[in-house]
Amino acid sequence: MYRYDDRDRTIISERVAQFRDQTARYLAGELSEEEFLPLRLQNGLYIQRLAPMLRVAIPYGLLNSAQLRRLARISRDYDKGYAHFTTRQNLQFNWPQLEDVPAILAELAEVEMHAVQTSGNCIRNTTSDPYAGVARDEIADPRPYCELIRQWSTFHPEFAFLPRKFKIAVNGAQADRAAIRVHDIGVQIVEQDGEIGFAIYVGGGQGRTPVIAERIREFLPEEDLLSYLEAIVRVYNQLGRRDNKYKARIKILVKALGAEEFAARVEREWEQIRDGVDRLTPEALTWAKSFFTAPEYKVLDSTDSDAALAAEASEDKAFARWLERNTFRHRVPGYRAVKLSTKPTGVPPGDVTDRQLEAIADLADEFSFGEARITHDQNAVLADVEQGNLKALWQAARKHGFATPNIGTLTDMICCPGGDYCSLANAKSIPVAEAIQRRFDDMDYLYDLGDLNLNISGCMNACGHHHVGHIGILGVDKKGEEFYQIQLGGSSSESASLAKVLGPSFSRAEVPDVIGRILDLYVELRHPDELFVDTYHRIGLQPFKEKVYAKAS
Amino acid sequence: MPKPAKAQAPQPENPQQLILDGAVVNNEWHLIPSDESAADLSAATLASGRLMLPLAVWQELRGELTDRKSEIGVWLDSDETADLLGEAACELPLIAVHFPAFADGRGFTTGRLLRERYGFAGELRAIGNFMRDQLSYLSRCGFNAFAYQGDQSLEELLKSLRDFSQSYQAAVDQPEPLFRRRGLA
Numbered sequence: 148m149y150r151y152d153d154r155d156r157t158i159i160s161e162r163v164a165q166f167r168d169q170t171a172r173y174l175a176g177e178l179s180e181e182e183f184l185p186l187r188l189q190n191g192l193y194i195q196r197l198a199p200m201l202r203v204a205i206p207y208g209l210l211n212s213a214q215l216r217r218l219a220r221i222s223r224d225y226d227k228g229y230a231h232f233t234t235r236q237n238l239q240f241n242w243p244q245l246e247d248v249p250a251i252l253a254e255l256a257e258v259e260m261h262a263v264q265t266s267g268n269c270i271r272n273t274t275s276d277p278y279a280g281v282a283r284d285e286i287a288d289p290r291p292y293c294e295l296i297r298q299w300s301t302f303h304p305e306f307a308f309l310p311r312k313f314k315i316a317v318n319g320a321q322a323d324r325a326a327i328r329v330h331d332i333g334v335q336i337v338e339q340d341g342e343i344g345f346a347i348y349v350g351g352g353q354g355r356t357p358v359i360a361e362r363i364r365e366f367l368p369e370e371d372l373l374s375y376l377e378a379i380v381r382v383y384n385q386l387g388r389r390d391n392k393y394k395a396r397i398k399i400l401v402k403a404l405g406a407e408e409f410a411a412r413v414e415r416e417w418e419q420i421r422d423g424v425d426r427l428t429p430e431a432l433t434w435a436k437s438f439f440t441a442p443e444y445k446v447l448d449s450t451d452s453d454a455a456l457a458a459e460a461s462e463d464k465a466f467a468r469w470l471e472r473n474t475f476r477h478r479v480p481g482y483r484a485v486k487l488s489t490k491p492t493g494v495p496p497g498d499v500t501d502r503q504l505e506a507i508a509d510l511a512d513e514f515s516f517g518e519a520r521i522t523h524d525q526n527a528v529l530a531d532v533e534q535g536n537l538k539a540l541w542q543a544a545r546k547h548g549f550a551t552p553n554i555g556t557l558t559d560m561i562c563c564p565g566g567d568y569c570s571l572a573n574a575k576s577i578p579v580a581e582a583i584q585r586r587f588d589d590m591d592y593l594y595d596l597g598d599l600n601l602n603i604s605g606c607m608n609a610c611g612h613h614h615v616g617h618i619g620i621l622g623v624d625k626k627g628e629e630f631y632q633i634q635l636g637g638s639s640s641e642s643a644s645l646a647k648v649l650g651p652s653f654s655r656a657e658v659p660d661v662i663g664r665i666l667d668l669y670v671e672l673r674h675p676d677e678l679f680v681d682t683y684h685r686i687g688l689q690p691f692k693e694k695v696y697a698k699a700s
Numbered sequence: 701m702p703k704p705a706k707a708q709a710p711q712p713e714n715p716q717q718l719i720l721d722g723a724v725v726n727n728e729w730h731l732i733p734s735d736e737s738a739a740d741l742s743a744a745t746l747a748s749g750r751l752m753l754p755l756a757v758w759q760e761l762r763g764e765l766t767d768r769k770s771e772i773g774v775w776l777d778s779d780e781t782a783d784l785l786g787e788a789a790c791e792l793p794l795i796a797v798h799f800p801a802f803a804d805g806r807g808f809t810t811g812r813l814l815r816e817r818y819g820f821a822g823e824l825r826a827i828g829n830f831m832r833d834q835l836s837y838l839s840r841c842g843f844n845a846f847a848y849q850g851d852q853s854l855e856e857l858l859k860s861l862r863d864f865s866q867s868y869q870a871a872v873d874q875p876e877p878l879f880r881r882r883g884l885a
């Protein structure tokens with residue numbers, strides 16, 4: 148992974164000193180609430196319903212074991228002993244004291260971490276595929292580009308006060324596991340005539356106006372990545388709306404101008420800077436890639452290794468299930484990537500305790516070259532596990548509550564903090580997640596349903612990605628009462644689509660039954676091996692509507 | 701896109717003192733507001749001395765002010781982009797860029813483009829509601845003068861100019877991005 152040199156360290160430690168001074172000035176009354184707001188936001192600090200919330204950046208989700216242990220210690224010393232993985236591969240502390248935040252940032256800096264630009268109207272943490280570097284369908288490893296983007300966007304002097312927040316994601320594989328089409332800029336690595344380059348998407352986003360991004364360039368040469376991003380963000384900074392925060396995202400500008408006109412303006416701006424100093428040099432590209440080379444894999448015989456694993460699986464059904472759902476095929480023979488589930492029933496999705504963070508660190512050290520990744524579905528990945536160690540890893544993961552074999556199933560949901568923590572909520576979301584997990588706790592049934600994303604947001608801000616869930620649940624306010632709207636057919640994959648509203652909303656108690664009826668219809672009408680979302684696209688919304696709203700007779 | 705009428709747009713203040721090239725100095729420029737009074741201005745009625753004119757006024761009168769070039773500057777509102785001045789920027793002794801609210805970051809781009817694209821070398825002044833903690837970004841974008849209208853002393857403000865000694869990007873203060881300065885062979 149990327150390692151800081153003295154220059155990176157200087158930048159981050161000067162930032163800590165700057166924020167220490169800003170916090171002191173705020174607490175002394177020299178800085179108004181209004182002036183402190185953007186400063187604390189650009190350091191990841193929100194003031195929430197019950198307490199401040201500090202969002203720590205995990206660049207493209209990648210962590211080493213020392214960083215995990217430090218996060219565990221911070222959660223113990225400054226918080227209530229747990230933390231939360233977010234859908235943008237970051238980590239949140241929910242209960243730090245404002246006065247402690249400078250000290251927390253200093254502790255993070257010691258392990259080359261920070262909370263820079265994790266909120267505020269600036270370029271946020273760049274996200275990527277949690278299987279970067281190990282996926283079989285990978286065109287090129289996205290992480291070197293993510294790191295170059297991280298450096299380019301960190302304290303970019305021109306783009307710290309954009310019209311609105313700005314999120315970039317990079318995907319390097321055939322399958323889109325980084326949800327790039329619901330980002331302000333999506334970068335897809337492509338190969339053309341043996342050259343690596345990028346397809347560029349702009350104007351995707353969720354929130355109250357969900358939009359699927361438009362492709363504005365089919366092939367951008369590798370060395371032009373940063374100048375092209377600079378051109379996009381510059382056009383946005385000049386033309387994005389600032390009179391209404393709900394119309395300030397780049398998606399609104401792209402819609403207003405039309406993707407073609409927006410692209411033309413970007414190209415015109417880019418023509419002026421493409422030959423400038425931001426063009427990546429071959430040395431810079433080689434250097435960035437040098438941090439993401441393959442670890443020292445053993446040379447394993449895949450036939451032997453697969454056979455041994457199959458034998459272990461045949462003796463133990465629980466292990467076999469976990470293997471099927473929670474591991475991912477690796478490009479290196481005899482290895483797999485493992486997903487640790489943070490979604491056992493009854494735990495808010497994405498929550499981990501200090502002990503669990505340390506357990507991930509220990510497992511990473513023992514089984515996966517000391518590194519782990521946070522995923523956009525709020526789980527953790529150990530990317531490089533030898534197949535012969537899977538059983539031992541599974542047993543250890545079980546002990547720490549990480550081995551629920553539900554990855555990719557209905558109960559592996561994305562869920563926002565909702566009304567339990569969030570002051571913007573219309574409704575609670577965590578209890579809905581739990582009710583669904585309790586109702587559908589039969590693993591055989593879940594496996595039979597297969598891959599199914601269920602996403603829950605407590606309001607239209609869509610932190611829980613309900614627009615792109617195969618099934619989306621949205622908390623709404625109906626005359627002061629908490630109600631839930633059901634949506635179907637969303638996806639954040641390479642065939643991204645936005646979910647459609649099924650019909651009138653339901654009370655919380657009704658939700659599990661409604662989900663049950665939707666699933667019943669799917670099971671009844673699906674073709675062999677057809678996933679839920681594919682059945683939906685084949686038959687459309689109407690049959691589901693009829694099934695769910697049929698009068699009991 | 702709807703724009704607020706110019707008449708209602710907040711006008712920048714023009715404080716008596718400001719920061720110029722890292723020192724506190726007296727303000728020697730007078731600011732002509734862009735409100736309705738601007739419509740009545742003519743080269744003949746324009747006050748003497750150093751003046752910062754709203755862009756529209758300058759565009760209207762520039763032909764008649766050629767003998768006052770060294771004392772006529774322009775101020776741009778936040779929706780007035782650098783290309784509206786373009787190469788003409790180089791003829792001006794001073795350009796001021798208005799930040800009607802500190803969250804309105806358009807002026808950062810304006811400053812950078814004036815310096816990097818249009819070769820402006822005169823005084824580039826930030827006016828309006830920017831705040832202390834933006835000084836290091838502003839100076840990286842080419843601003844060398846800060847007509848601060850907030851509550852803190854200018855001496856305090858000077859400290860914030862030195863918040864960072866190192867940076868990742870190329871900008872006006874730094875001709876090369878860090879990836880070109882890391883000594884990679």
Ligand code: HEM
Nearest residue numbers: 232233234235329352353354355564568569571608609610
């Ligand atoms: C608990 C307090 C939180 C508050 C007050 C909050 C607030 C918001 C708001 C206002 C938006 C809409 C922004 C827009 O439309 O431009 C938003 C979007 C979002 N939030 Fe949160 N959020 C919270 C927690 C979280 C958490 C814990 C996560 C991750 C699990 C998260 C992930 C997101 C994502 C992914 C979006 C969608 C971004 C997009 O529009 O593309 N938020 N949030």
Ligand code: SF4
Nearest residue numbers: 563569572605606610
């Ligand atoms: S979706 Fe709404 S309720 Fe949920 S965390 Fe975001 S703002 Fe809060």
